[in-house]
Amino acid sequence: MLAPINKIINFSNVDGPGNRCVIFFQSCPFKCLYCHNPETINYCNHCQKCVDKCMSSALSVVDNKVVYDSNKCINCDTCISVCDNFASPKINYMSVNDIIVKLIKLKPFIKGITVSGGECTNHKQFLIELFKEVKKLDLHILMDSNGNIDLSIEEELMDLVDGVMLDVKSVDDKFHYILTSKSCDMVLNNLDYLLSVDKLYEARTVLLPNFMVENLKTVNYVSKKLLLKSQYKLIKYRKYGVSEKGVDFFKDDTINDEDVKECLEIALKYCNNSFIV
Ligand code: SF4
Ligand code: SF4
Structure with missing residues (x-):
């Protein structure tokens, strides 16, 4: 079995706890207007x-x-x-063994791996085979996901993964559809499911310029769900890497500091492990 790998970053300290190897899979069912690596979306x-x-x-x-x-x-x-x-x-088709050979060399320097994309769950069978081998190396496994598949029925996958970083882009279904081309229903189901099985490492929301009503609605909803159980990463929109369509849609290069502060204050009211990046 081979999977299309967009890139592998040997060492990252921003994709979960400790130093981690991050594996980016190609393809994503969402078409996010603010995607920072839109070259991972299609084949x-x-x-x-x-x-x-x-x-x-x-x-x-x-x-x-x-x-x-x-x-x-x-x-x-x-x-x-x-x-x-x-x-x-620039896609490399790699086998589980190709990745494991690489990880064995990196193992003395890393705490774990994070699979990302694109959307890594587009390749869930490959992930299951990969994670079985990664477990043998005693490395921590995180999955960065947009929550588009029903994780509650993916028992084998979820038994192997140590935690999920879940993007909650909007809790307003119409706005989520505008942002991503998909409904948010499954994402919100996954938020509940991951909290119920204690596998939500973090939830993440991008704070958008000129959409404060939507920002506050999402931050309020998510932080109330998380309470003290997981961390909540609020990401300031930045236009770097975003497609022309996205740049036109959001108008400003980033969100202003007052709006960010207001979002963070709401988040901290319910989830004291909330922070801005
Ligand atoms: S420009 Fe065409 S050939 Fe090159 S990556 Fe894009 S789709 Fe593929
Ligand atoms: S243009 Fe050529 S050298 Fe530059 S990134 Fe693409 S494949 Fe590599």
Whole structure:
């Protein structure tokens, strides 16, 4: 079994406790307007638009398919900047064993792994096989998810994972649909489920400029659910990496400090483990 891996960061200290290896899977069922890595959303359709733009000859075409050579790539990301399909040609198809070989080398320096994306649960069978092997290395396992699949029926997966970082983008279904192209019903079900089984490592909400009514509604709802059980990360919207459509939609480059303060005060009223990044 192989999975499309967008990238692996060997060491990160912002994706869960301790130093962690973070594995980014390709593809996501959401199309978030504020996505910071929109090149993880779709699979490459081999339109070849990026091939000639690569100055390092890392991209070529074989049988009408774009082929990526990581040895020649200088990571300039020109290919990603010219892609209008929210995709990347820099995908490596890896087996569980490929990842485990890498993790064995990193093990002395890391506390655990975090699987992210894109949406990692798009590859849930692969995750199950990967996590079984990661457990043997005695590494902590976190899953960063948009909560789009019903985690309460994924018993095997949930038995293996130590915690989930759940994005709660909005509790207003109409607004969630505008932001992501999907309903928030399943996300909210997952919030309840993860709290009930004590597997919610953290909930996260992006605070958006010019949408304070929606920000406050979500922060109020989520912080009341979390109480003291999990941490709540409030993320200031920043336009860096966001698609043109998103930048136009949110208008401002970031959310102002007064609005952030108001959101944090509400969050701290109920969940004293709330913070801003
Ligand atoms: S990465 Fe984007 S631009 Fe490049 S071939 Fe694939 S779809 Fe086309
Ligand atoms: S990031 Fe893309 S454009 Fe840049 S060298 Fe690598 S494959 Fe080529």
